[in-house]
Amino acid sequence: MPATVKDVAKAADVSIGTVSRVLSGEPNVTAETARRVMNAVDQLGYSRLRKRKHDPDGMQLGRKNIAMLLLGMDRSLATLPSVACGIHGAESALSKAGANVLLSDVPSVDSVPTSIVRQNLHGVLAKAALQGKLFESADAGLLERLRAVPTVWFLGRPQGADWGDVVESNDHEVGKLAAEYLLHRGHRRLAIIDPKPDHVTLSQRCVSFSWHAGEGGAKVEKVLGDRKDWTLPLHPVDDVEMVDKLVGRLLKRRSKPTAIFCPADGITAMVYRSFARRGLQMGRNMSLISCNNELPLLSGLYPEVTTIDIRAEQIGRQAVDQLIWRLGHAEAPTVSVSVQPGLVEGMSVKDLSESKS
Secondary structure, three states, X not given: OOOOXXXXXXXXXXXXXXXXXXXXXXXXXXXXXXXXXXXXXXXXXXXXXXXXXXXXXXXXXXXXXXXXXXXXXXXXXXXXXHHHHHHHHHHHHHHHOOOEEEEEEEOOOXXXXXXXXXXXXXXXXXXXXXXXXXXXXXXXXXXHHHHOOOEEEEOOOOOOOOOOEEEEEOHHHHHHXXXXXXXXXXXXXXXXXXXXXXXXXXXXXXXXXXXXXXXXXXXXXXXXXXXXXXXXXEOOOOOHHHHHHXXXXXXXXXXXXXXXXXXXXXXXXXXXXXHHHOOOOEOOOEEEEEEEOOHHHHOOOOOOOXXXXXXXXXXXXXXXXXXXXXXXXXXXXXXXXEEOOEEEOOOOOOOOHHHHO
């Protein structure tokens, strides 16, 4: 005869109500009590009967404990507009879906946060540092915990993360859009300025940009930062002098480019500053196209920046949809979802094709 919830309660020496709370993932149960209940469930082979219900008002995550983890990032990186928008999108969607949300900032991954250990987690949304070998120094218990829970990475999959789904920008398309825009406006001598040469998403954008620009007959020079300048917890690009040196190196090139590709708006803001210090203006002395569409970083720049919108908030919302799907399809293969970017046209790119016509 199959075990009942009453049998589980008796074996764990708790009430039937406590068993129900543990199995529903409610947070107001001690870790020891939850352990006893789950041990009893395993020993008795208890299989909970589930009645299929229509979720009221789309509450697909009702009473589910979902952790949103920020891994290996300095707090300043989490406040970047693109990251903050992604987090906001995820938080809004989790709230709408009725989840119990646990937000945990884990800048150093060499230990397991107590809050994660104690919670009966049903799923994880994770935003991690996308540069450096994040998991080489990670606590084994933390990795074991993450691997055991349905996980969706959003805004990029970090190096070494061989588990979980991912929802991210289509960085191949980002690079393609930027290259085609410059080519269409007559630019054939191009440059990339990237202070973070081994950053997962920025590198993908730069590779795509270089390939499509080359296919269109352009020459692309790369001015890259030093990998040694970046350690964990990862910071945003906030070193003015570092970017200024990269601009200086670019302007000393014998064959000067007519346009620059910056793979993130934070880089663009500093490149604008470096050009202004030299009495040079974007859109006149040099053209530039950027990525992310981070308005707080771009709104004070003149002329207005032409950039690629990665739709960060949509990525956050889509990550929640993916987690909901994953919870119902635990055995399905790993899924990667790419959100299509869009061009936001400003005045930072001079049209050279007009002067040739």
